[in-house]
Structure formats: structure tokens, C-alpha cells
Amino acid sequence: MSDRIAHRFARPELLERALRHRSAGTPHNERLEFLGDALVNLIVAEALYERWPQADEGALTRARAELVRESSLATIARTLELGPRLTLGPGEMKTGGHRRDSILADAVEAIVGAIHLDAGFEACRAIVLPWFEPALAALPPPNKVGKDAKTRLQEWLQGRQHPLPVYALLSEEGQEHARTFHVSCTLAQPALVTEGSGSSRRAAEQVAAEAALDCIERMRREAATGR
Known part of the structure; x- marks a missing residue:
């Protein structure tokens, strides 16, 4: 798992918690998800700011929203093969929670938070930014980024x-x-x-x-x- 996300945890319990959904009981990943959500927004915003020096705030905001939306994060989760590794409660397991976009997206954010706590922001950014590269590359030019x-x-x-x-x-x-x-x-x-x-x-x-x-x-x- 650490190889897939390109980070070997010094504190493996952080990764374990990041992959534990609240349906499986405590401790679960919601606090890490809270932290990871802020980090993902910062990492993506910084990348857009540097790559689009002429873009206005509106274009940057819409592009960031596109990159960090639930389905985009769920796509990253599937690339990292997180679904089968999630710890879910019996109800979520029975209803296919490991395939649900919301749960997968939350797990990505939780892992980002876990990496930050384990290795610091610079290492976190270096690991996480490549996850977004395909979507960043696929964005239209700033002046063509419109509202969905x-x-x-x-x-x-x-x-x-x-x-x-x-x-x-x-x-x-x-x-x-x-x-x-x-x-x-x-x-x-x-x-x-x-x-x-x-x-x-x-x-x-x-x-x-x-x-x-x-x-x-x-x-x-x-x-x-x-x-």
C-alpha cells in the first residue's frame, strides 16, 4: 500500500486510521479527512496559481473545484486501489461502500492528512501533486474554464x-x-x-x-x- 502511494509511513497507524471508515467504529478517518481536505485545496490551488499566471480568481476557483470534487478524488482513489483496502462496518460492506465515490474521496483526503502528519507539508505536496497531474493536464485553457x-x-x-x-x-x-x-x-x-x-x-x-x-x-x- 505504501508503495502505491509512494510513501513509507514512519507511523503506520496513521495510514491504518486513514483507511478506517466511521462505520467500522473508532478510531476512524474523519479528523484526518478534515485536515486532508484543507491540504488538498492548498496543494491544488498553489499548482494552479503557478501554472496559470494570467488567470483571474474566478477561473482559478472553478478549476480548483473541478480538480477536488468528489468524483475526481474518487478517481484518484481507484488509481491508488484504495477500495479493497478500506476498513468498513458490516452495513457499508454489504452495500458496496468500498465502491462509493463519497467514501473513496474521503479516504484520499484522509491519506493526504496522514502523510502530512507523518512527513510534513513539503513531502506531502511532493507525493500528492502527481496524483492530480492527469486531471491538471486535461484542464482546458483558463479562459475556457466555465461553470458546469x-x-x-x-x-x-x-x-x-x-x-x-x-x-x-x-x-x-x-x-x-x-x-x-x-x-x-x-x-x-x-x-x-x-x-x-x-x-x-x-x-x-x-x-x-x-x-x-x-x-x-x-x-x-x-x-x-x-x-
């Missing part, structure tokens, strides 16, 4: 004081390494339900949100033309 569909939909609804959308998982299928998630997006005003599919729940929600925005735009055009 879920954010745009939420802002449109909030601007009109409408209730926020409700996303629900309809189904998931496929092998663990190639799963497909199907979700719905329900709006109260305008009354609307759309669906989306993707390789993660987050990706599927984005598709469903984009579909909702398309429907709203179509309704707006039809109302404008009196159809």
Missing part, C-alpha cells in the same frame, strides 16, 4: 427564487472498473424531470442538469414565439 451544468442550473433557479433541483440515483450497472450510473434531475418550478447517464454519479448528474437547461431554453423559446 449543475452550477448553471442552480444559479438559474436561485436567481428566480425557485426550489433547487433534486438528483436521485436510478440505477447503476456494469463491472466495477467500468460502471454506468443513471440519475434523474427533478425541478419543482418549472415542473420538469430529466435523466442522465455517466461513468460516475457526478458525471450522470451533469448530463441530467444539461438536459434540464436545454428543456428550460426550449420552453423559453416556445413561450417567446407563442407556440
Whole structure:
């Protein structure tokens, strides 16, 4: 495990705790997750600040949000093969908690916190930053980093004081390494339900949100033309 994350722990109990979900009892990884969340945001923010010297605060903020969101961290967890190594309670084991994005993302943050406590910030940054390199390299140019569909939909609804959308998982299928998630997006005003599919729940929600925005735009055009 230490080889996979490129760090040999002087205090192995930190790694053990980082991989222990609260469902397995105490001690668990929530305090390490709290610390790791702040460290991940700092490491990614610093990397973006250095790589994009001309980018404004808005572009930097949106890019950081993209890199540290739950599904992005879960992808890192799968690359590090954390799922099978998690310590979960019986209920989470039975429901496949080792595959859940939220649990995997929390484990990544907890491990970052554990590395920091074990070796200090400089070593932590040197180990953790390469985990984000593929996603950093895949980012569009700063001037093309835009708000995602879920954010745009939420802002449109909030601007009109409408209730926020409700996303629900309809189904998931496929092998663990190639799963497909199907979700719905329900709006109260305008009354609307759309669906989306993707390789993660987050990706599927984005598709469903984009579909909702398309429907709203179509309704707006039809109302404008009196159809």
C-alpha cells in the first residue's frame, strides 16, 4: 500500500486510521479527512496559481473545484486501489461502500492528512501533486474554464427564487472498473424531470442538469414565439 502511494509511513497507524471508515467504529478517518481536505485545496490551488499566471480568481476557483470534487478524488482513489483496502462496518460492506465515490474521496483526503502528519507539508505536496497531474493536464485553457451544468442550473433557479433541483440515483450497472450510473434531475418550478447517464454519479448528474437547461431554453423559446 505504501508503495502505491509512494510513501513509507514512519507511523503506520496513521495510514491504518486513514483507511478506517466511521462505520467500522473508532478510531476512524474523519479528523484526518478534515485536515486532508484543507491540504488538498492548498496543494491544488498553489499548482494552479503557478501554472496559470494570467488567470483571474474566478477561473482559478472553478478549476480548483473541478480538480477536488468528489468524483475526481474518487478517481484518484481507484488509481491508488484504495477500495479493497478500506476498513468498513458490516452495513457499508454489504452495500458496496468500498465502491462509493463519497467514501473513496474521503479516504484520499484522509491519506493526504496522514502523510502530512507523518512527513510534513513539503513531502506531502511532493507525493500528492502527481496524483492530480492527469486531471491538471486535461484542464482546458483558463479562459475556457466555465461553470458546469449543475452550477448553471442552480444559479438559474436561485436567481428566480425557485426550489433547487433534486438528483436521485436510478440505477447503476456494469463491472466495477467500468460502471454506468443513471440519475434523474427533478425541478419543482418549472415542473420538469430529466435523466442522465455517466461513468460516475457526478458525471450522470451533469448530463441530467444539461438536459434540464436545454428543456428550460426550449420552453423559453416556445413561450417567446407563442407556440
